[in-house]
Amino acid sequence: MIVTIIAFIIVFGVLVFVHEFGHFYAAKKSGILVREFSIGMGPKIFAYHKNGTTYTWRLLPLGGYVRMAGLEDDEDTLQKGAPVSLVLNDDQIVTKINTSQKKILKNALPLIVTDWDLQKGLWIEGYENGDEEQVKRFKVDHDAMIIENDGTEIQIAPLDVQYQSVSVPKRLITNAAGPFNNFILAIIAFGLIAFIQGGVQVETNSNQIGTVQTSSVAAKAGLKADDRIVSVDGKKTDNWQELVNAISSRGGKETTLVVKNKNKTRQITLVPKVVKQNGEKIGQIGITEKIKTNHSIGAILSYGFVRTWQIIVAIFAALGQMFTHGFSLNDFGGPVAMYSMTSKAAHYGVLSVINLMAFLSINLGIMNLLPIPALDGGKIVLNVVEGIRKKPIDPNKEVVITMIGFALLMILMILVTWNDIRRYFF
Structure with missing residues (x-):
C-alpha cells in the first residue's frame, strides 16, 4: 500500500511537473512573465523568488501549476477600502x-x-x-x-x-510546450528502459509462450515456456492476439488447448480463471508472450522514439473508434484508474513503473492537445483563429468559451472518477 502511494505520487508528480515546466520554459523564452511556478497544491510550505518568478512548494504533493501574467484574475488581490x-x-x-x-x-x-x-x-x-x-x-x-x-x-x-502582449506564434508555442514535454518524457523513459535492459524487447506476435506464472492455471495444467498453443477449443490461433482473444472469451469454461513443442503435439484441458479487467470479466490462464531481445546500440537509441510513436498511433486509433463505434466511459480513466494501474506496475518493479509513466505521459500529452476549450488544444485553436483573423478574439467571448469547456471537463471528470470507482472497487 505504502509503495503504491509513493509510486503514484512520484509518477503523477513527474507527469505534471514536466508538463508545466514546458509551459514555464516556453513562456519565459517568449517574454511572458511567469509569476509563480508551484510544485504541489494547497497551502504554501516554501517560496523562493528569482528572475521574476516565485517558486513555491505546497503541502499536497499532487499536481502543480504555472501562473502566467494575464491568464489569471488578479482583481481580488487589491480591494478598495482595504x-x-x-x-x-x-x-x-x-x-x-x-x-x-x-x-x-x-x-x-x-x-x-x-x-x-x-x-x-x-x-x-x-x-x-x-x-x-x-x-x-x-x-x-x-x-x-x-x-x-x-x-x-x-x-x-x-x-x-502579459500573455496577450506577445505574438500569436509565441503564444501558440507556449500552449503546445506542455504536451510536447510529455512526449519528450516518454521518449526518455522508454530509452531508459531499453538501456537498463541492455536491449530492446520485441514482441514476436506468435502463439509461443514466453513465461508461465507460478501456481497459475497454465502451470497447473502443465504448460511450459516455448510451448505453442495452436488452437483453443477448436479455434485456430496463429498469433498472440488471436490466442488472447480466444482465451479471454472462455473465462470459467472448460477449454481444450492443442499445444506443440518441437515435433510433439498434445492436448490440455483447463478452465481459464475469471478476472476483472477495465470493468469487464475475461478469462486468463497466466502466460506471457515469447519476447526476443535486440541488443544493438541502434535499437536501444531509437527505441524511445519508435515506442512513443507506436503508442501515439494506437491512441489516435482508439480515439477514432470512439467516434465511429460509440462513446463509453470505460474508454476513459481518471486518478482512480491511474492509481490502480500504478499499484499493478509497482508490484512488478521499477521498470514497470517507468513504462507506465511513459504511457501515461503520452496520454496526457495527446489529451491536452484535443481541441477542447480550457485544454491546451483549445487554446491553440484560439491562437490559430486569431492568426487567421489578424485580430484578437473578443476577451469576453474567449472567457465564455473557456468556462463552458472547463464546466464540461469537470462534469466528465466526475463521471469518469465515479465510473472508475465502480470498475475497480465494486
Whole structure:
C-alpha cells in the first residue's frame, strides 16, 4: 500500500511537473512573465523568488501549476477600502505592496486603498496613515512585488509582460510546450528502459509462450515456456492476439488447448480463471508472450522514439473508434484508474513503473492537445483563429468559451472518477 502511494505520487508528480515546466520554459523564452511556478497544491510550505518568478512548494504533493501574467484574475488581490502597506525606495517609488495580515513589514507605509493601476499606469493611491483628508498617489515600480493574502510574494503583471502582449506564434508555442514535454518524457523513459535492459524487447506476435506464472492455471495444467498453443477449443490461433482473444472469451469454461513443442503435439484441458479487467470479466490462464531481445546500440537509441510513436498511433486509433463505434466511459480513466494501474506496475518493479509513466505521459500529452476549450488544444485553436483573423478574439467571448469547456471537463471528470470507482472497487 505504502509503495503504491509513493509510486503514484512520484509518477503523477513527474507527469505534471514536466508538463508545466514546458509551459514555464516556453513562456519565459517568449517574454511572458511567469509569476509563480508551484510544485504541489494547497497551502504554501516554501517560496523562493528569482528572475521574476516565485517558486513555491505546497503541502499536497499532487499536481502543480504555472501562473502566467494575464491568464489569471488578479482583481481580488487589491480591494478598495482595504488596508495595505507599501515599501518605498529612495525615489519614493513603491517596490512592494503588502495585502496580507500574516506579514508585517518594517518601515512600511500604511495605506487605505482607493484606486490602483498595476498594468498600464503603474500607480496606487489611497489614504496615507488613515488620513482621509487627502488621497495620495504613489508610482509603482515595473518589477514591484505584491504580497497576497496567504503571504505569497509574487511580481506584479504589467501589460507589456502579459500573455496577450506577445505574438500569436509565441503564444501558440507556449500552449503546445506542455504536451510536447510529455512526449519528450516518454521518449526518455522508454530509452531508459531499453538501456537498463541492455536491449530492446520485441514482441514476436506468435502463439509461443514466453513465461508461465507460478501456481497459475497454465502451470497447473502443465504448460511450459516455448510451448505453442495452436488452437483453443477448436479455434485456430496463429498469433498472440488471436490466442488472447480466444482465451479471454472462455473465462470459467472448460477449454481444450492443442499445444506443440518441437515435433510433439498434445492436448490440455483447463478452465481459464475469471478476472476483472477495465470493468469487464475475461478469462486468463497466466502466460506471457515469447519476447526476443535486440541488443544493438541502434535499437536501444531509437527505441524511445519508435515506442512513443507506436503508442501515439494506437491512441489516435482508439480515439477514432470512439467516434465511429460509440462513446463509453470505460474508454476513459481518471486518478482512480491511474492509481490502480500504478499499484499493478509497482508490484512488478521499477521498470514497470517507468513504462507506465511513459504511457501515461503520452496520454496526457495527446489529451491536452484535443481541441477542447480550457485544454491546451483549445487554446491553440484560439491562437490559430486569431492568426487567421489578424485580430484578437473578443476577451469576453474567449472567457465564455473557456468556462463552458472547463464546466464540461469537470462534469466528465466526475463521471469518469465515479465510473472508475465502480470498475475497480465494486
